Amino acid sequence: MKDIEEFLTGRVWLRNFTPFPKEQIDQAILNGKISISRGITDELQCARCLEKSPQKIISFFCSACVGICYYCRHCIRMGRVSSCTELITWSSPSTITPQSHSFHWNGNLTPLQERASQEVQKSLFQQNDHLVYAVCGAGKTELLFPPIFAALQKGQRVCVAAPRTDVVLELSPRLRAVFPDTIIHSLYGNSPEESGFASLVIATTHQLYRFQNAFDVMIVDEADAFPYSYDLALKNAVIKARKKDAPIVYVSATPSDQLQKQVPEISQIFNRFHGHPLPVPEFRSLWGYDKAFAKGKIPKKLIAWVDEKIEKEEPFLVFFPTIEMIEQAIPLLQERHPEIAAVHSKDPDRKEKVMKLRQRQIPGVLTSTILERGITIPNVQVAVVGADQPVFNAAALIQIAGRAGRSADYPDGEVVFFHNGIVRQMDKAKQLIISYNGGSRR
Amino acid sequence: MNCYLCERDMPLQANWRSLFLNDLEEVICSRCRSSFERLEKGCRICGGLGTDICSDCSKWETTAYAGVIDSGKSLFRYNPAMKEYLHQYKFLKDIVLAEVFAPVLREELRSQKAVIVPIPMNENKLKERTFPQVDRLLDAASLPYVYYLGKNEVRLGGKSKADRIASEDVFWWNGKPVPEKVLLFDDLYTTGSTMRMAAKALKAEGVKEITILALIRA
Ligand SMILES: [Zn+2]
Ligand SMILES: [Zn+2]
Ligand SMILES: [Zn+2]
Numbered sequence: 001m002k003d004i005e006e007f008l009t010g011r012v013w014l015r016n017f018t019p020f021p022k023e024q025i026d027q028a029i030l031n032g033k034i035s036i037s038r039g040i041t042d043e044l045q046c047a048r049c050l051e052k053s054p055q056k057i058i059s060f061f062c063s064a065c066v067g068i069c070y071y072c073r074h075c076i077r078m079g080r081v082s083s084c085t086e087l088i089t090w091s092s093p094s095t096i097t098p099q100s101h102s103f104h105w106n107g108n109l110t111p112l113q114e115r116a117s118q119e120v121q122k123s124l125f126q127q128n129d130h131l132v133y134a135v136c137g138a139g140k141t142e143l144l145f146p147p148i149f150a151a152l153q154k155g156q157r158v159c160v161a162a163p164r165t166d167v168v169l170e171l172s173p174r175l176r177a178v179f180p181d182t183i184i185h186s187l188y189g190n191s192p193e194e195s196g197f198a199s200l201v202i203a204t205t206h207q208l209y210r211f212q213n214a215f216d217v218m219i220v221d222e223a224d225a226f227p228y229s230y231d232l233a234l235k236n237a238v239i240k241a242r243k244k245d246a247p248i249v250y251v252s253a254t255p256s257d258q259l260q261k262q263v264p265e266i267s268q269i270f271n272r273f274h275g276h277p278l279p280v281p282e283f284r285s286l287w288g289y290d291k292a293f294a295k296g297k298i299p300k301k302l303i304a305w306v307d308e309k310i311e312k313e314e315p316f317l318v319f320f321p322t323i324e325m326i327e328q329a330i331p332l333l334q335e336r337h338p339e340i341a342a343v344h345s346k347d348p349d350r351k352e353k354v355m356k357l358r359q360r361q362i363p364g365v366l367t368s369t370i371l372e373r374g375i376t377i378p379n380v381q382v383a384v385v386g387a388d389q390p391v392f393n394a395a396a397l398i399q400i401a402g403r404a405g406r407s408a409d410y411p412d413g414e415v416v417f418f419h420n421g422i423v424r425q426m427d428k429a430k431q432l433i434i435s436y437n438g439g440s441r442r
Numbered sequence: 443m444n445c446y447l448c449e450r451d452m453p454l455q456a457n458w459r460s461l462f463l464n465d466l467e468e469v470i471c472s473r474c475r476s477s478f479e480r481l482e483k484g485c486r487i488c489g490g491l492g493t494d495i496c497s498d499c500s501k502w503e504t505t506a507y508a509g510v511i512d513s514g515k516s517l518f519r520y521n522p523a524m525k526e527y528l529h530q531y532k533f534l535k536d537i538v539l540a541e542v543f544a545p546v547l548r549e550e551l552r553s554q555k556a557v558i559v560p561i562p563m564n565e566n567k568l569k570e571r572t573f574p575q576v577d578r579l580l581d582a583a584s585l586p587y588v589y590y591l592g593k594n595e596v597r598l599g600g601k602s603k604a605d606r607i608a609s610e611d612v613f614w615w616n617g618k619p620v621p622e623k624v625l626l627f628d629d630l631y632t633t634g635s636t637m638r639m640a641a642k643a644l645k646a647e648g649v650k651e652i653t654i655l656a657l658i659r660a
């Protein structure tokens with residue numbers, strides 16, 4: 001029973017898909033230790049992901065319950081939830097004994113990181129929400145270590161949620177190294193199953209659907225990131241996963257105005273940890289680039305840029321607004337260098353290609369916006385083709401620009417926004433970057 | 443609306459066909475549509491690779507199942523995009539995906555003279571899956587169909603192919619008088635044993651001509 005309690009505490013799970021024998025689950029339900037709820041409520045809302053739009057809650061004639069039934073499309077990849085499926089959660093008082101934790105880290109925080117770190121800790125102590133507003137490369141993760149440790153030592157359950165699997169995979173080994181005695185679970189699509197009661201959970205925001213009333217501290221990394229800022233369901237998932245009134249720490253390089261207004265406590269760090277300013281993007285016109293690619297031609301200015309990087313042997317990233325445009329561009333650019341690679345969100349070899357770029361085995365990578373976060377490639381040069389397209393809002397452009405100059409050995413790096421006419425979001429991104437740099441000179 | 447498969451926003455394309463012919467609505471984007479590969483003219487029985495008749499079908503024609511299928515074809519290759527589709531439809535049970543191939547199936551079968559007979563599901567399997575996936579493909583395409591067969595539970599695990607072929611009574615006749623011409627429809631054609639067994643059962647009851655159609659040829 002102990003392993004069932006550890007597994008189901010704070011979780012909502014499909015009754016028929018637990019890793020335990022059916023009889024044990026049935027028994028725990030009979031004993032009142034596990035409570036049951038219907039997958040889709042009478043109000044036609046998914047009890048797991050809280051989706052309720054009619055486009056996502058689908059009615060069908062169900063051969064299992066022999067009648068009209070509803071299922072949720074939104075969270076279907078976690079196993080389909082329907083009216084006749086049951087969700088279970090541990091509902092009796094916890095018998096889980098507190099773990100002991102240790103903190104193994106011998107890095108140093110800069111004075112700005114140190115201050116922000118203490119401010120976060122204070123907010124957590126006072127149960128206030130907090131925003132860490134820090135530029136790319138400011139060392140956001142490190143400053144969270146001390147507050148996380150303080151929470152763990154108080155016996156609290158902590159969750160670090162990030163919008164994408166890449167970020168979870170990047171954070172996990174770092175946190176596991178720093179908290180070696182803590183049971184940590186990393187959760188993302190198809191992640192391997194881990195046992196025990198995790199005091200620290202690192203999860204994609206999607207995986208939060210499977211939690212309810214679980215965490216004493218929620219840390220939402222890259223709180224502005226697609227899809228988080230667009231997806232109300234994910235926002236609700238954060239609220240559902242935390243315990244009532246548990247504080248949320250938002251971490252972002254590009255927080256929305258709304259988030260800045262909504263959160264009472266804000267720590268700002270506009271300096272990179274190496275103290276150099278952020279590269280300021282340069283605007284370059286690339287008239288009719290979309291038509292050029294469609295006709296099988298690369299605009300001359302882009303050829304010149306790519307050729308120069310190949311010549312100087314500087315690794316480069318070129319961001320494109322659509323997968324279609326990447327597909328049109330890749331054969332053309334491979335004529336300049338056959339090893340240039342393309343990646344997109346569903347590319348299974350994505351990590352491998354980025355690794356090759358980092359190790360200088362290939363000259364450059366064409367990418368959709370998916371690569372805008374979570375990668376550091378020394379001396380990388382960055383171009384955005386079609387920076388005027390709506391998919392590149394100011395936040396995305398700032399993130400993209402932030403790929404350059406991250407390492408202390410190469411604090412500079414070129415960032416070029418190729419466009420078909422300058423739009424407001426481009427201006428906004430540039431102005432914000434200049435203002436961050438102004439802040440760091442103060 | 444958003445594409446049923448990739449979730450990207452689809453600009454409403456009011457093409458002239460949908461305006462004038464009242465065709466079925468496209469539920470996936472053109473990019474996802476183009477990820478599926480139509481089969482060119484192949485084997486005259488199963489539509490698989492081969493001219494005239496494929497090697498699989500030639501083998502069948504030397505068995506007790508020779509001649510049970512008169513003609514047939516399959517529409518799509520079992521490529522990675524199709525595998526992903528079928529996984530989401532059948533195993534994740536995303537029923538709305540029945541609509542994805544509705545326009546193609548309707549085009550293919552709207553002027554069909556034979557009676558369309560879907561390969562049935564076993565009762566226990568149906569309860570487990572919660573929906574009859576082959577029927578729903580036809581329903582989405584607004585095509586009429588009739589059952590003449592039921593299916594017993596088959597446990598394929600552990601049996602050799604020869605044993606499976608020998609299991610004569612996988613399908614049973616439901617007692618309804620059969621028509622002369624039947625079009626047997628299934629979602630996925632793999633070894634051909636399902637179609638052959640169903641066709642044999644129908645011919646035993648007096649069907650004269652059997653054509654088969656599979657959405658996908660593995
Ligand atoms: Zn749901
Ligand atoms: Zn049902
Ligand atoms: Zn699509």
Ligand SMILES: [Zn+2]
Binds near residue numbers: 485
């Ligand atoms: Zn054949």
